[in-house]
Amino acid sequence: MCVRCAMSRRSLLVGGGVAAASLATGVAGARILPRDMVPLIGPGFKPTDTDEIGLWGLMDRVEEEISGSNLLIKDPEIVSYLQEIIGRVGGPAAKDMRIYLAHVPDFNAMMFPSGFSVVFSGLLLRMRNEAQLAGVIAHESGHFLRRHMIRSWRDQKRKSDLFAIGAMVAGVAGAGAGVYLGDYVQLAQLATILSLFQYSRAMEAEADAMGARLISEAGYPPIEMANVWEQLIGEENASARYRRKRRERGSLFDTHPSPESRMADLRISAQEVTVPGKTYDNGRARYLKTIAPIRRMLLDDQVRLNDPGASQYLLNTLALDGWNGTLRYYEGEVWRLRNRAGDEARAAQSYAVAVAYPDAPPEAWRSHGLELIKQGRGGEGKAALSRYLQMKPAAPDAPFIRQMIS
Amino acid sequence: MRRIGIALALALSVAGSGCVQTRQYADVQFTPPRGDYRLLVMRPDVNVNALTTGGVAQPRADWTEQARNNIIQALRAQQGDLGGKVLVLSRRNELTGISADEVADLERLHFAVAQSIALHKYSGESLPTKYGKGLDYTLGEDAVALGRRTGYDYALFVYAEDNIASTGRTALQVLGVAGCFIGFCAPSGGSNQFAYASLVDLRTGEVVWFNVLQTGSQLPGVTFGDIRNQQGAAQMVERLLGRMKAGREIRKAQAAAEKK
DSSP: OBSSOSHHHHHHHHHHHTOOOOSOOOOOSSOOOGGGOOOSOOTTOOOOSHHHHHHHHHHHHHHHHHHTOTTBOOOHHHHHHHHHHHHHHSGGGTTTOEEEEEOOOSSOEEEOTTSEEEEEHHHHHHOOSHHHHHHHHHHHHHHHHTTHHHHHHHHHHHHHHHHHHHHHHHHHHHHHHTOOOHHHHHHHHHHHHHHHHHHHHHHHHHHHHHHHHHHHHTTSOTHHHHHHHHHHHHHHHHHHHHTTOOOOOOOTTOSSOOHHHHHHHHHHHHHHHOOTTOOOOOOHHHHHHHHHHHHHHHHHHHHTTOOHHHHHHHHHHHGGGOOOHHHHHHHHHHHHHHOOTTHHHHHHHHHHHHTTSTTOOHHHHHHHHHHHHHTTOHHHHHHHHHHHHHHOTTOTTHHHHHHHHO | OHHHHHHHHHHHHHGGGOEEEEEEEEBTTOOOOOSSOEEEEOOOEEEEEEEOTTOOEEEOHHHHHHHHHHHHHHHHHHHHTTTOEEEEOSSTTOSTTSOHHHHHHHHHHHHHHHHHHIIIIISSOOOGGGTTSBSOEEOTHHHHHHHHHHOOSEEEEEEEEEEEEOHHHHHHHHHHHHGGGGTOOOOOOOSEEEEEEEEEETTTOEEEEEEEEEEEOSSTTOOSOOTTSHHHHHHHHHHHHTTOOOOHHHHHHHHHHHHO
């Protein structure tokens, strides 16, 4: 149960291979209303049914592995900040859920059946304020509060049982009567697989509606959840455009509704849950202050993905809140790494602008200095490089740079 | 009578895939440990699932817990008979002076190596560089360090899984085999087991011996032990570890010695 993931689609398809008949899932395509989304569990929930106990037992071991993984970012301030947010938007289970931050430069977050959540570091780069982050975390809480994992697990079991029995009966009866029903069995199998995906999409829609309600109750502007999707659509379009491709379109085999439909639904839901006269706080200042220590690392990770379209889009989106030296430096890095005709001049310009800001990272001075030397402005270039050495005397390449300017 | 005879023959051929299979690989210089050796058995990874009618493996916490205890007991008994000094870990933090994180790291490293062994030794993706070399994998310095700090000679990693057919699954199997009488044979798998064991020499860090066990049958009701009871667990441990063969070079030397 993640915000958006390709993995679960693959596993569903594999699972679907052994799975079942019946189109009647009872899930309609209409928008799910936030007011219908009541939590299905209370505080301190513990499973009582055999299948759920089994699932939790397995998940305890998964959590043991994840919590000890060296992929986790363990910065205590950021981790407790995330824990605080899930405590605010976690509804009745606020105190029961755990959250881990994984160092993966990608937009994703997921909730596991036993109530622990994993957030990818790429999400922290993309969120513009605390409300957006809270929206994603609330969506994940929604999965847990609405018991989605056990419900979809049971759905999968039920359908695979039905299909297995149906196929067997059709085969045996068909053989007895002398007709071949194999085509019908295949049709039923496809129907089963499709209905599994439909169920999965319905649950994502539920989690969105539940999330909107949760963040609104916690005092965050609910419209920020829709903004997250707007940003994601923009990023994916920009990324595809650079690669001269089109963004992937929705299909019957999607586990999640399309970003467009989620954005549209979330806009309406946001209006519904907004209480007139209530003041909402998007917590932007607090958010930026908390992630400041790792923001450069996040930008570094993104730029190195070598996805200039997405990186450019992200930088421009973050810059809507104001350009600074760090963002300008990474803008230069995107050009430099893309390395098409004219990109070096663009990069040089970005570095030059970056060093005009007080927060320019040391590396901006280095890149600026190197570009100046290439342009034949040796004196200015050396001055910039000295500035780099002054800011970062123990840099790995310091001896090399020192030799250059001596 | 004749008809039943044919059905039986059919059913038997159907069950052809149903059996107990093991396949072991060893370092060419491997001699099974005997006598005075110290063996550390890492926390066994045990899973017991119920197999639903549709074939989905449903994890069962109570069965898993029971089976884990049985496997640990069976390992103690089996290794005790060989004369070695054995410690079976049931948690990661039971070694004095070694943190649970360090144990976890080694377990994860081993898992990655075991995946590689599974892929290149068992799944047919054999590597030309490893051809004819027996088992040629190592956990490296981390394993040697563990041996040095704890004084153990070997570490054993064990994974065991038992999938138990539910009543619905068994009924489906019966139906599938019964269909053979009227010309629709659709046998499906029932209870099955999968396990592997991997022995690491902590003095060199090398994986010196590896064995995979699989059991299963398409005949309804036929099982090959059930690790939820002690007898079944002992049976699995015996199948997995009981017939540890020496490496190729050692066996050659032994055969040559016998000829003389």
